[in-house]
Structures are given as C-alpha cells and as structure tokens.
Amino acid sequence: MPASFELFEPPLLSRADLDRADLVRKDPQRLIAGWPTARVLLIDQRGRYAVTDGGTLRWVPAADLGPEPVAGAVFLGVGQVDSWALRVDDLAPPVGEPRTGAHRLPADEAGLLATALGVLNWHRTAKFSPVDGRPLDLVQGGWLRRDPATGAEEYPRTDPAVIMVVHDGADRVLLGRQTVWPDRWFSTLAGFVEPGESLEQCVRREVLEEAGIRVHSPQYLGSQPWPFPRSLMLGFEAIGDPSEPLVLRDGELGEARWFHREEVLDALARDDDWGADAPDAPLMLPGSISIARGLITGWARAGGR
Incomplete structure (x- = not known):
C-alpha cells in the first residue's frame, strides 16, 4: 500500500550533499596534511555554534588552533578544504x-552542523x-573510540525514533502537546524504537x-537526523479513528486533539510557528527545522488549497 501523500521537500537537516570522506578519516597522515588549510566550526557546551552576522556558519582557520588536529576535534568531510x-x-x-537558527543555513551547512552535533554529543x-x-582513545578524526589495551572499538551511536502523522484518511489529523510545552503548541506524535521492534x-x-488510539497502515515517508542528542527521526503516516476516545496513557502528552485540515492550513498560511508572536492563534506548529513540520505540511497540502 503506497503512502497517501509525500513530503514536499526533504527535511531541512537531510538536504546536504556532503563528501564525508570516511577513507580520509582512517588515514592519520592525510588528516594531519589537510589541517593547515582546514576550517573548524566551534560549538559550545550548550550546542550553540559560531555564526556570521548573516546567521551562516562562522569558521575559524584550523592553523589558528595548532599545527595539527587538536584533541577532541571531529573531521566532518572534504570540500574546497577539510x-x-x-x-x-x-x-x-x-x-x-x-x-x-538552523533554518537560516544553506543545505550543506545544516548537514555539517547536524553531523558535528551528533558526533560531539556522542563524545560526551x-x-x-x-x-x-x-x-578510550579517540581516533579516526573523532569517529571512533578504541581501547588502548584490548583494541576493542566503540562507534558513534544513533538512536532510531519514529515520528508520525496520524490522520483519519480524510480531513482530520491527530496532534499532541507535551506536558512541558506552552498552550497551543502542537506537533506530531513520536517515540524511540525498542529492541526487537520493527518501525x-x-x-x-x-x-x-x-493517545490511546489504535492505528493501522503505517507507511514510511522520509527521515531526518536529529542531533538532540543523537537521534534519527523516521517519518510515517498512519490511519486512526477519531471516534475512539483519546486516552493519554503514559503521561507524556498534556493534551491531544484532532484538528481539521482547514485549521492546519490556516496555521501554515499565517506562519503560526512555536514561539511566534501570535497570541490569538489557536494552533502553533513546530518550526521548519523539524521533520514534524514537513509531515504536517505534506499531509495538509495533499488535500488541496
């Protein structure tokens, strides 16, 4: 059974066309040779990153940090320079x-940022x-930890999570608000994949x-890295019945509601995003960095208008 709609465009953090150069990672001499002309993105302990006045990534010359790769640095890939x-x-x-702020970045810069955050968060x-x-020693440009005594290796970890637009097959969609979110902030449902479980x-x-709803016909739509701290979001649609009572079983959601397509389209037209200055908006949607926004937009616009 094919999906009933498609994403209008790849999610923001999934659009990069990068040469990750995994063979370069494994060549210590090549990494050292490329360092004097390389560039480095600095990221602080809170995950904030250096930007220019225009909001794009602000790089520093690697040579300013030392004559060869410094401890803890992560090799991101090759382009005009490393x-x-x-x-x-x-x-x-x-x-x-x-x-x-990542929505202001060009596609490749957004991909580099997502990669950097994912690996640096794993380092912690x-x-x-x-x-x-x-x-453990850090080797291969920050992509591998190795036990110096046994040679045992640990690789960066990615945690798979599903994120889904639940709709009724017609004009209603189920969105939820986590207990810690402000009123009127809604998004798709999501959760981590457990061992022994398919997507x-x-x-x-x-x-x-x-939400206490039994859904059927889950169909995959697309994916996006989500380095907060190191997830991979796997986007789905699924069909549910609005006549079933909503039961917030696990306490994660403070509210769940079925919205009509017109309500969602109105919110999209007004750019009523989380944090926007729209005190009278009945529905606030996640920002464009999230695949949740792409899923909601794809479903809403598939119905016309």
Whole structure:
C-alpha cells in the first residue's frame, strides 16, 4: 500500500550533499596534511555554534588552533578544504541555536552542523569502556573510540525514533502537546524504537501508549537526523479513528486533539510557528527545522488549497 501523500521537500537537516570522506578519516597522515588549510566550526557546551552576522556558519582557520588536529576535534568531510568541528567552553558572539537558527543555513551547512552535533554529543557519553570503565582513545578524526589495551572499538551511536502523522484518511489529523510545552503548541506524535521492534510496530505502539488510539497502515515517508542528542527521526503516516476516545496513557502528552485540515492550513498560511508572536492563534506548529513540520505540511497540502 503506497503512502497517501509525500513530503514536499526533504527535511531541512537531510538536504546536504556532503563528501564525508570516511577513507580520509582512517588515514592519520592525510588528516594531519589537510589541517593547515582546514576550517573548524566551534560549538559550545550548550550546542550553540559560531555564526556570521548573516546567521551562516562562522569558521575559524584550523592553523589558528595548532599545527595539527587538536584533541577532541571531529573531521566532518572534504570540500574546497577539510572541515572540522570542535567543542569549546565559550564562544564569542554572535552565536546560533540549532533548534531556532538552523533554518537560516544553506543545505550543506545544516548537514555539517547536524553531523558535528551528533558526533560531539556522542563524545560526551563514550569516554570510557562500557566493559570495564577504562578510558578510550579517540581516533579516526573523532569517529571512533578504541581501547588502548584490548583494541576493542566503540562507534558513534544513533538512536532510531519514529515520528508520525496520524490522520483519519480524510480531513482530520491527530496532534499532541507535551506536558512541558506552552498552550497551543502542537506537533506530531513520536517515540524511540525498542529492541526487537520493527518501525511499523513502534508506530502502532507509540500512538496507543501516548493517545490511546489504535492505528493501522503505517507507511514510511522520509527521515531526518536529529542531533538532540543523537537521534534519527523516521517519518510515517498512519490511519486512526477519531471516534475512539483519546486516552493519554503514559503521561507524556498534556493534551491531544484532532484538528481539521482547514485549521492546519490556516496555521501554515499565517506562519503560526512555536514561539511566534501570535497570541490569538489557536494552533502553533513546530518550526521548519523539524521533520514534524514537513509531515504536517505534506499531509495538509495533499488535500488541496
């Protein structure tokens, strides 16, 4: 069964056309040779990144940081020059916040930022061996941790999560508001995939757990990296019945509602996004950085207008 609609465009963080150059990562001499002409993106402990006055990425010359790759730096790929990222304690302004500023980045820069955040966030939690707590060395341009005694290797981890537009097959869509979100902020439902579970099983389980609705016909639509801290969001649609009572079972949602397509289209036309100055807006939608926005937009516009 094919999906009933498509995403109008790839999600923001999935549009990059990058040469990640994994073979270069594995060549220490090549990494050193490319460092003097390379560029480095600085990212602070909160995930904010250096930007220009125009909001695009602000790079620093790698040579300003030392004669060869510095400890903790992550190799991002090759282009006109090599690109790296490095976590620092403090950043000189101006800075960008990925959840609210990444939509201003060109596609390749958004992809580089997502990659940098994903690997740097993994660095924080993978400093020691999960077997015996021994400190691990960081090698391959920051993409691998290795036990110096045993040679055992730890690779960056990505956590799969499903995110889904639940609709009735006609003109109503189910959106939820987490308990910690302000009133009128709604989005699609989502949740992490459990061991031994398929993506389709996860879609059905998560909707039932969060909203008490039994859905069917889950269909995959697209994906997006979500480095907060290191997820991969797998977008689906699924069909539910609005006549079923909504039951917020697991306490994650503070509210769930079925919205008519016209309500969603009106919110899209007004750009009523989370955080926008729209005190009278009945529905506030997630920003364009999230695949949730793409899923909602794709479903709403598939019905015309």
